[in-house]
Amino acid sequence: MEQYKVILVDDEVEVIDAMQALIHWDELGFEVVGSATNGVKALELVEKLQPDVVLTDIKMPYMDGLELARRLNKDYPNIYILLCTGFDEFEYAQEAVRLEIKEYMLKPINASELSAGLTKLKDTLDREREEKLNVRKLEDYFKEVLPALRSNLFVSLIEGRISEQEYQRFLSAYRVEMQGPLYCCVIFHTSSTHVPDGVDPVLLSMSVEREIKERLATEWKCQEFIYLGNTLLIVELEMEEKIAELTDACDRFCRWAYRIMGAVVTAGIGRTSDSLFHIHLSYEGAREAVSYRVLYGTKRAISIGEIVPKEQNLTIQAEETRMQELFRAVHVGNQEKIEKAVKKEIEILHKNADTIEQYRLATMEIVSGFYRFCVNNSIDFNGISKDMQSNYEKVPEMDESTLAAWLIEVSMTISDMLKNARNSTSRRLVTEAQNLVKNRYMEAEISLDEVCSVLGVSNSYFSSVFKKETGKPFITYLTDYRMDIAADLMVNTNDKSYTIAEKVGYPDANYFSYVFKKRFGVSPSKYRTKYLQK
Incomplete structure (x- = not known):
């Protein structure tokens, strides 16, 4: 010794x-x-x-x-x-x-x-x-198991199983030093059905998790852990605007994972929370975002704050937890899932109601659940299914098949209203982008990044929405708009080609001529000559 x-x-x-x-x-x-x-x-x-x-x-x-x-x-x-x-x-x-x-x-x-x-x-x-040696051994062991302890802590937080009294104590005990001031949950879901031939789905998921650690967890201040087969990140953000940048980073990763690994990965990004104690709200939003892959596609990142209008509230209230599967299906708008969830609700209803009075009370609670859901999402429930009093009287009298049909009809109606609200938001976003092009097409620095920054959305979401609404990518739309203005100036003014180029946002006259010819098939000078000869 x-x-x-x-x-x-x-x-x-x-x-x-x-x-x-x-x-x-x-x-x-x-x-x-x-x-x-x-x-x-x-x-x-x-x-x-x-x-x-x-x-x-x-x-x-x-x-x-x-x-x-x-x-x-x-x-x-x-x-x-x-x-x-x-x-x-x-x-x-x-x-x-x-x-x-x-x-x-x-x-x-x-x-x-x-x-x-x-x-x-x-x-x-x-x-x-x-x-001292014993203390050091304990400290070494504690450091060894600390990642697992932190993972368990974050799982408990996203499940909402930690009380506010225990919250600070656990953060201190597990040495969690996350300063925020904002926090956001990201879920990476790797498809187990769409995998390359001969590849084990579990091994593919593990490979995706390893790459997330190396490519994203080192780029962003965050905690990474596995939950229910998905890789989760709890990310610290300095400001709300950073969530668009985070979405783009996750979107690039999803596309990279498919291109290089053949993994079909969808990233769901929840809304921000001002406290780790409330991170379960962001997690719920991230789950909802992942479920929207049936509408927006896989191999991409989906931010719930972008696809759902701010006035819609995806957070399921405590009294609505019994119907949460049905409400999730309503949000997504999948009729098959709605019908499946309705069937499950009716099975629960008949299983738990031993008397006619219990059955009546349970059906009235279902009506109240729909009413609260509509209020939380700025929808007039009375306009969907007449007045509340009438529903409270008629629904408890419905037989099983009539009740199922009523539930499906109301659910689909609400789902369509939510979808129309989302589409309205998308159209409004595209209109704002088109107005930006109209007002700033002459600025050389106007770009996809600049427009997304002004609108406060991620490149991935904006590009998807813009192409869906207009039928062309944003850069193509901007170029076409500039070329249409240039063609008009070429015909109706005597300005030199380089002057027109600058007026439509091209400081390089040679590049302008290249783009012009690509659009119209002839150079700017020949276009002018051809038009004047008519």
Whole structure:
């Protein structure tokens, strides 16, 4: 075992030599690593050699042993101090006690007395070393399991299973240092049905998770973990606007994963939360976003804040949890899933209702659930199914098939209204983009990135919506708009080609001519000549 290091301090060199010669240091478990004749030199040695024990005289020049002990206690509290002196005075002993000196011995010290003191000290040092080793082992083990503990914590948070009282305690215990100020949940769902031939779906999912760690978790401040077979990120964001940038980064990853690995990955991005305690709300939004892949396609990122108008509320209220599967199907707008969820609701209804009164109460709760859902999504439920009082009276009287038909009809009607609201939002977004082009087509710096920044949406979502609404990519639309203006100027003005190029946002006249010819089949000058000859 490694020996404990000792420094001897005495203003008499003969005393130091005698202690080194008479004491069997190595047999006692110690090694004398240095010596000094006063406290000042001793401090220099301590800083350099980092000993375990300092054995010092009291009466010395420049700095006595008591002052040395005070300095050591302040700066090196783990060093043990042994005092030996020829002065048998009460104040010295009293000060030694106050400084918590382990041994106080009077000169002349014989070898057996000092050896006994060192043996006693070694037992103390051994116990402390063992305790430190045990603590270090525990600390190493804690560090080893910490990632798993954090994963469990985040799973509990997204499931909403941690109370507000426990929340801060767990963050501190598991050393979670996430400053936010905003947090966002991202779910990466890897399809288990669309995989390359001969590839195990589980191994593919694990490969995707590894790449997410390397490509995204290092780029964004976040915590990464696995939940229900999906890879999740809890991302820290400086501001709300960063969510569009995050969506684009996730979208690039999804396209890369399919191109390189053949993995069909869909990323769902929830809305931001101002506290990790409320991250379950962002998680619910991310889940909803992933479910929209049936409408918007896979191999891409979908942000719930972009596809659902702000006035629509996807968060399922506590009293609606029983009907949450049906409401999820309503949001997505899939009739098959709606019919399946309705069937399940009716099965639950008949299973739990033992009396006619329980059945009536349960059906009225279903009506109330629809009403609350519509209120949360800014929809007038009375306009869908007459007035509330009529529903409360008629629905409990319906037989099983009539009730199922009513539930499906109401669900599909609400779903269509939600879809129309989303389409209206998409059309409004495209109109705003077209107005930007109209007002700023002459600016050379106008681009897809610039437009998305102004509109506050991700490139991936905007590009998808714009092409769906107009039938062409945004850059193509911008180029066509500029070329139409250029063609008009070419015919109705005498401006030079390079002047027209600058007026429509092309500082490079040669590139302008290339784009113009690609659009109209002839150069700008020939286009003008051809038109004037008519």
